[in-house]
Amino acid sequence: MLSTESAALVRATLPAVAGALDEITTRFYGAMFRDRPELLDGMFNRGNQASGAQRRALAGSIAGFATALLEDPDTRPDALLARIAHRHTAVGVTDDQYTIVHKYLFAAIAEVLGDAVTPQVAAAWDEVCWLMAGALIAQEARLYQDAGLEPGQIWRQWTVIERRTETPDTVSLLLRPADGQPAPRARAGQYVSVRLRMPHALRTETRELAGQLPNARAVFWYERPGAEEPHARGGLMNLDGIQLPDGATVFLCGPLPFMRDVRGQLLRAGVPARHIRYEVFGPDLWLPGPTA
Ligand code: HEM
Structure with missing residues:
Protein backbone atom coordinates (compact mmCIF):
# COMPACT_ATOMS: atom_id res chain seq x y z
CA MET A 1 0.00 0.00 0.00
CA LEU A 2 2.91 2.35 0.62
CA SER A 3 4.34 3.43 -2.73
CA THR A 4 7.88 2.24 -3.52
CA GLU A 5 9.24 5.81 -3.71
CA SER A 6 7.71 6.72 -0.35
CA ALA A 7 8.88 3.47 1.26
CA ALA A 8 12.51 4.26 0.37
CA LEU A 9 12.25 7.80 1.74
CA VAL A 10 10.43 6.72 4.90
CA ARG A 11 13.05 4.01 5.48
CA ALA A 12 15.86 6.54 5.08
CA THR A 13 14.30 9.13 7.38
CA LEU A 14 12.61 6.87 9.98
CA PRO A 15 15.56 7.00 12.40
CA ALA A 16 15.66 10.83 12.27
CA VAL A 17 11.88 11.17 12.59
CA ALA A 18 11.63 8.52 15.32
CA GLY A 19 14.50 10.16 17.23
CA ALA A 20 12.77 13.53 17.09
CA LEU A 21 9.19 12.30 17.68
CA ASP A 22 9.18 13.37 21.28
CA GLU A 23 10.00 16.94 20.38
CA ILE A 24 7.72 16.84 17.33
CA THR A 25 4.70 15.68 19.33
CA THR A 26 5.42 18.17 22.12
CA ARG A 27 5.37 21.04 19.64
CA PHE A 28 2.39 19.56 17.84
CA TYR A 29 0.21 19.47 20.96
CA GLY A 30 1.48 22.87 22.16
CA ALA A 31 0.52 24.61 18.89
CA MET A 32 -2.74 22.70 18.43
CA PHE A 33 -4.04 23.42 21.92
CA ARG A 34 -2.92 27.06 21.67
CA ASP A 35 -5.02 27.55 18.51
CA ARG A 36 -7.82 25.10 19.32
CA PRO A 37 -8.26 25.24 23.12
CA GLU A 38 -11.70 23.61 22.83
CA LEU A 39 -9.93 20.31 22.06
CA LEU A 40 -8.06 20.38 25.35
CA ASP A 41 -11.13 21.51 27.23
CA GLY A 42 -13.43 18.53 27.09
CA MET A 43 -11.80 15.98 24.81
CA PHE A 44 -8.22 15.28 25.87
CA ASN A 45 -7.42 14.06 29.34
CA ARG A 46 -5.44 16.80 31.06
CA GLY A 47 -3.65 14.31 33.32
CA ASN A 48 -2.31 12.41 30.31
CA GLN A 49 -1.23 15.66 28.71
CA ALA A 50 0.59 16.80 31.82
CA SER A 51 2.39 13.48 32.31
CA GLY A 52 3.41 13.25 28.64
CA ALA A 53 1.64 9.88 28.34
CA GLN A 54 -0.50 11.00 25.40
CA ARG A 55 2.51 12.47 23.59
CA ARG A 56 4.44 9.22 23.96
CA ALA A 57 1.45 7.13 22.86
CA LEU A 58 1.05 9.18 19.68
CA ALA A 59 4.76 9.10 18.88
CA GLY A 60 4.99 5.36 19.54
CA SER A 61 1.98 4.60 17.37
CA ILE A 62 3.30 6.58 14.38
CA ALA A 63 6.76 4.99 14.59
CA GLY A 64 5.19 1.52 15.04
CA PHE A 65 2.84 1.98 12.10
CA ALA A 66 5.64 3.24 9.80
CA THR A 67 7.90 0.33 10.82
CA ALA A 68 5.15 -2.23 10.15
CA LEU A 69 4.46 -0.66 6.74
CA LEU A 70 8.12 -0.88 5.80
CA GLU A 71 8.28 -4.53 6.82
CA ASP A 72 5.25 -5.33 4.71
CA PRO A 73 4.42 -2.40 2.37
CA ASP A 74 1.48 -4.24 0.77
CA THR A 75 -0.52 -4.66 3.96
CA ARG A 76 -1.95 -1.87 6.04
CA PRO A 77 -1.30 -2.82 9.66
CA ASP A 78 -4.88 -2.20 10.77
CA ALA A 79 -4.62 -4.53 13.76
CA LEU A 80 -2.18 -2.10 15.39
CA LEU A 81 -4.86 0.56 15.33
CA ALA A 82 -7.83 -1.17 16.95
CA ARG A 83 -7.04 0.07 20.43
CA ILE A 84 -6.57 3.66 19.24
CA ALA A 85 -9.87 3.53 17.30
CA HIS A 86 -11.71 2.34 20.43
CA ARG A 87 -10.07 5.08 22.47
CA HIS A 88 -10.98 7.69 19.85
CA THR A 89 -14.64 6.68 19.67
CA ALA A 90 -14.78 6.69 23.48
CA VAL A 91 -13.98 10.43 23.42
CA GLY A 92 -15.97 11.28 20.27
CA VAL A 93 -13.23 11.89 17.67
CA THR A 94 -14.69 12.69 14.23
CA ASP A 95 -13.15 12.37 10.77
CA ASP A 96 -12.99 16.14 10.13
CA GLN A 97 -10.63 16.48 13.11
CA TYR A 98 -7.96 14.48 11.29
CA THR A 99 -7.34 17.47 9.03
CA ILE A 100 -6.60 19.60 12.09
CA VAL A 101 -4.24 17.01 13.58
CA HIS A 102 -2.53 16.61 10.22
CA LYS A 103 -1.95 20.35 9.84
CA TYR A 104 -0.29 20.76 13.24
CA LEU A 105 1.62 17.48 13.10
CA PHE A 106 3.20 18.35 9.76
CA ALA A 107 4.02 21.89 10.82
CA ALA A 108 5.79 20.42 13.88
CA ILE A 109 7.73 17.89 11.77
CA ALA A 110 8.92 20.67 9.42
CA GLU A 111 9.83 22.91 12.36
CA VAL A 112 11.85 20.27 14.19
CA LEU A 113 13.60 18.60 11.25
CA GLY A 114 14.09 21.81 9.24
CA ASP A 115 15.85 21.44 5.89
CA ALA A 116 15.91 17.63 6.18
CA VAL A 117 12.21 17.74 5.25
CA THR A 118 12.42 18.12 1.48
CA PRO A 119 9.10 18.18 -0.41
CA GLN A 120 9.69 14.49 -1.29
CA VAL A 121 10.28 13.51 2.33
CA ALA A 122 7.20 15.46 3.40
CA ALA A 123 5.12 13.72 0.72
CA ALA A 124 6.33 10.27 1.84
CA TRP A 125 5.41 10.91 5.49
CA ASP A 126 2.15 12.45 4.36
CA GLU A 127 1.33 9.14 2.72
CA VAL A 128 2.09 7.25 5.96
CA CYS A 129 -0.05 9.60 8.03
CA TRP A 130 -3.03 9.48 5.68
CA LEU A 131 -2.84 5.68 5.47
CA MET A 132 -2.98 5.67 9.25
CA ALA A 133 -5.74 8.27 9.41
CA GLY A 134 -7.77 6.48 6.72
CA ALA A 135 -7.59 3.19 8.60
CA LEU A 136 -8.57 4.85 11.88
CA ILE A 137 -11.45 6.77 10.29
CA ALA A 138 -12.85 3.55 8.77
CA GLN A 139 -12.59 1.59 12.04
CA GLU A 140 -14.12 4.45 13.99
CA ALA A 141 -17.04 4.77 11.55
CA ARG A 142 -17.76 1.06 12.10
CA LEU A 143 -17.59 1.38 15.88
CA TYR A 144 -20.01 4.34 15.88
CA GLN A 145 -22.35 2.42 13.61
CA ASP A 146 -22.23 -0.73 15.77
CA ALA A 147 -23.07 1.37 18.82
CA GLY A 148 -25.96 3.05 16.97
CA LEU A 149 -24.42 6.50 17.44
CA GLU A 150 -23.84 9.46 15.15
CA PRO A 151 -20.07 9.98 14.90
CA GLY A 152 -18.90 12.12 17.79
CA GLN A 153 -22.34 12.17 19.48
CA ILE A 154 -21.27 10.04 22.41
CA TRP A 155 -22.10 12.12 25.47
CA ARG A 156 -25.14 11.44 27.61
CA GLN A 157 -26.15 12.95 30.95
CA TRP A 158 -26.13 10.59 33.94
CA THR A 159 -27.23 11.21 37.49
CA VAL A 160 -25.37 9.94 40.55
CA ILE A 161 -28.02 8.16 42.62
CA GLU A 162 -25.81 6.59 45.27
CA ARG A 163 -22.35 7.18 46.70
CA ARG A 164 -20.65 4.50 48.82
CA THR A 165 -17.34 4.95 50.62
CA GLU A 166 -15.44 1.70 50.09
CA THR A 167 -12.11 2.60 51.72
CA PRO A 168 -10.74 5.97 52.92
CA ASP A 169 -9.63 6.82 49.39
CA THR A 170 -12.10 4.87 47.23
CA VAL A 171 -15.74 5.58 46.51
CA SER A 172 -18.26 3.73 44.36
CA LEU A 173 -20.84 5.76 42.48
CA LEU A 174 -24.10 4.34 41.17
CA LEU A 175 -25.28 6.17 38.03
CA ARG A 176 -28.52 6.20 36.07
CA PRO A 177 -29.17 7.77 32.64
CA ALA A 178 -30.79 11.16 33.29
CA ASP A 179 -33.16 10.76 30.31
CA GLY A 180 -34.77 7.65 31.86
CA GLN A 181 -33.81 5.52 28.85
CA PRO A 182 -32.02 2.19 29.39
CA ALA A 183 -28.25 2.13 29.87
CA PRO A 184 -26.33 0.88 26.82
CA ARG A 185 -25.23 -2.75 26.71
CA ALA A 186 -21.91 -3.18 28.54
CA ARG A 187 -19.08 -4.97 26.76
CA ALA A 188 -16.13 -6.61 28.42
CA GLY A 189 -13.07 -4.38 28.27
CA GLN A 190 -14.88 -1.38 26.80
CA TYR A 191 -13.76 2.18 27.50
CA VAL A 192 -16.14 4.34 29.49
CA SER A 193 -15.42 8.06 29.26
CA VAL A 194 -16.55 10.36 32.03
CA ARG A 195 -16.54 14.09 31.46
CA LEU A 196 -17.27 16.66 34.15
CA MET A 237 -3.76 36.53 35.65
CA ASN A 238 -2.80 40.19 35.48
CA LEU A 239 -0.44 41.56 38.10
CA ASP A 240 -1.32 45.24 37.55
CA GLY A 241 -2.30 46.69 40.90
CA ILE A 242 -0.98 43.70 42.87
CA GLN A 243 1.49 44.81 45.53
CA LEU A 244 4.49 42.48 45.27
CA PRO A 245 6.55 42.22 48.48
CA ASP A 246 10.11 43.58 48.31
CA GLY A 247 12.67 40.87 47.64
CA ALA A 248 9.96 38.32 46.78
CA THR A 249 10.90 34.92 45.44
CA VAL A 250 8.18 33.79 43.05
CA PHE A 251 7.24 30.17 42.35
CA LEU A 252 5.25 29.51 39.20
CA CYS A 253 3.71 26.28 38.03
CA GLY A 254 1.33 25.70 35.17
CA PRO A 255 1.29 25.31 31.42
CA LEU A 256 3.93 27.04 29.34
CA PRO A 257 1.95 29.94 27.79
CA PHE A 258 0.71 30.93 31.25
CA MET A 259 4.21 30.92 32.71
CA ARG A 260 5.72 32.86 29.81
CA ASP A 261 3.12 35.56 30.25
CA VAL A 262 3.35 35.82 34.03
CA ARG A 263 7.14 35.65 34.04
CA GLY A 264 7.20 38.56 31.58
CA GLN A 265 4.91 40.56 33.86
CA LEU A 266 7.11 39.82 36.87
CA LEU A 267 10.28 40.86 35.05
CA ARG A 268 8.62 44.11 33.97
CA ALA A 269 7.53 44.67 37.59
CA GLY A 270 11.21 44.50 38.61
CA VAL A 271 11.44 40.96 40.01
CA PRO A 272 14.93 39.68 39.07
CA ALA A 273 14.94 36.55 36.89
CA ARG A 274 16.96 34.67 39.53
CA HIS A 275 14.07 35.07 41.96
CA ILE A 276 11.54 33.42 39.64
CA ARG A 277 11.34 29.64 39.97
CA TYR A 278 9.08 27.56 37.79
CA GLU A 279 7.74 24.06 37.27
CA VAL A 280 6.13 23.18 33.95
CA PHE A 281 2.90 21.20 33.90
CA GLY A 282 3.68 19.03 30.92
CA PRO A 283 6.83 18.59 28.88
CA ASP A 284 9.50 21.15 29.62
CA LEU A 285 10.81 22.62 26.40
CA TRP A 286 11.14 26.10 27.80
CA LEU A 287 14.44 27.83 27.59
CA PRO A 288 13.54 31.25 28.91
CA GLY A 289 15.38 33.99 27.04
CA PRO A 290 15.86 37.46 28.48
CA THR A 291 12.57 38.64 26.98
CA ALA A 292 10.50 35.51 27.69
C1 HEM B 1 -3.26 9.72 12.48
C2 HEM B 1 -3.77 10.40 13.47
C3 HEM B 1 -3.82 9.96 14.91
C4 HEM B 1 -3.02 9.07 15.59
C5 HEM B 1 -1.85 8.29 15.06
C6 HEM B 1 -3.49 9.02 16.96
C7 HEM B 1 -2.94 8.24 17.96
C8 HEM B 1 -3.47 8.11 19.23
C9 HEM B 1 -2.98 7.18 20.25
C10 HEM B 1 -1.81 6.22 20.07
C11 HEM B 1 -3.75 7.32 21.34
C12 HEM B 1 -3.62 6.56 22.69
C13 HEM B 1 -4.45 5.30 22.63
C14 HEM B 1 -4.33 4.48 23.90
O1 HEM B 1 -4.85 4.91 24.94
O2 HEM B 1 -3.73 3.42 23.81
C15 HEM B 1 -4.73 8.35 21.04
C16 HEM B 1 -5.68 8.81 21.93
C17 HEM B 1 -6.42 9.96 21.71
N1 HEM B 1 -6.52 10.66 20.52
FE1 HEM B 1 -5.57 10.24 18.81
N2 HEM B 1 -4.54 9.88 17.09
C18 HEM B 1 -4.77 10.47 15.86
C19 HEM B 1 -5.77 11.38 15.56
C20 HEM B 1 -6.56 11.99 16.50
C21 HEM B 1 -7.53 13.03 16.22
C22 HEM B 1 -7.88 13.56 14.85
C23 HEM B 1 -8.06 13.41 17.41
C24 HEM B 1 -9.10 14.48 17.66
C25 HEM B 1 -8.77 15.75 17.73
C26 HEM B 1 -7.44 12.59 18.44
C27 HEM B 1 -7.76 12.67 19.79
C28 HEM B 1 -7.36 11.72 20.72
C29 HEM B 1 -7.83 11.73 22.10
C30 HEM B 1 -8.76 12.76 22.72
C31 HEM B 1 -7.24 10.60 22.72
C32 HEM B 1 -7.42 10.20 24.18
C33 HEM B 1 -6.26 10.85 24.86
C34 HEM B 1 -6.32 11.01 26.34
O3 HEM B 1 -6.21 10.05 27.08
O4 HEM B 1 -6.41 12.18 26.68
N3 HEM B 1 -6.54 11.74 17.86
N4 HEM B 1 -4.54 8.80 19.75
Missing part, protein backbone atom coordinates in the same frame (compact mmCIF):
# COMPACT_ATOMS: atom_id res chain seq x y z
CA ARG A 197 -16.99 20.39 34.48
CA MET A 198 -14.57 21.29 37.25
CA PRO A 199 -15.63 24.71 38.41
CA HIS A 200 -12.68 26.53 39.96
CA ALA A 201 -10.43 23.53 40.53
CA LEU A 202 -8.16 23.61 43.63
CA ARG A 203 -9.93 26.70 45.02
CA THR A 204 -10.70 25.11 48.40
CA GLU A 205 -7.22 23.57 48.75
CA THR A 206 -5.56 26.89 47.90
CA ARG A 207 -7.66 28.73 50.48
CA GLU A 208 -6.90 26.09 53.14
CA LEU A 209 -3.15 26.13 52.47
CA ALA A 210 -2.97 29.92 52.39
CA GLY A 211 -4.88 29.93 55.69
CA GLN A 212 -2.07 27.93 57.31
CA LEU A 213 0.58 30.52 56.43
CA PRO A 214 1.23 33.67 58.44
CA ASN A 215 0.63 36.88 56.42
CA ALA A 216 -0.57 35.00 53.33
CA ARG A 217 -3.19 36.34 50.96
CA ALA A 218 -4.71 34.35 48.09
CA VAL A 219 -5.76 36.19 44.94
CA PHE A 220 -7.79 34.33 42.31
CA TRP A 221 -8.37 35.01 38.62
CA TYR A 222 -11.07 33.11 36.78
CA GLU A 223 -12.12 33.34 33.18
CA ARG A 224 -15.64 32.84 34.46
CA PRO A 225 -15.83 34.04 38.08
CA GLY A 226 -18.65 32.59 40.18
CA ALA A 227 -20.43 33.06 43.48
CA GLU A 228 -18.12 30.64 45.38
CA GLU A 229 -15.26 33.16 45.09
CA PRO A 230 -16.97 36.54 44.89
CA HIS A 231 -13.74 38.58 45.04
CA ALA A 232 -12.04 36.68 42.23
CA ARG A 233 -10.78 38.84 39.38
CA GLY A 234 -12.02 38.15 35.87
CA GLY A 235 -9.84 37.01 32.97
CA LEU A 236 -6.27 35.76 32.91
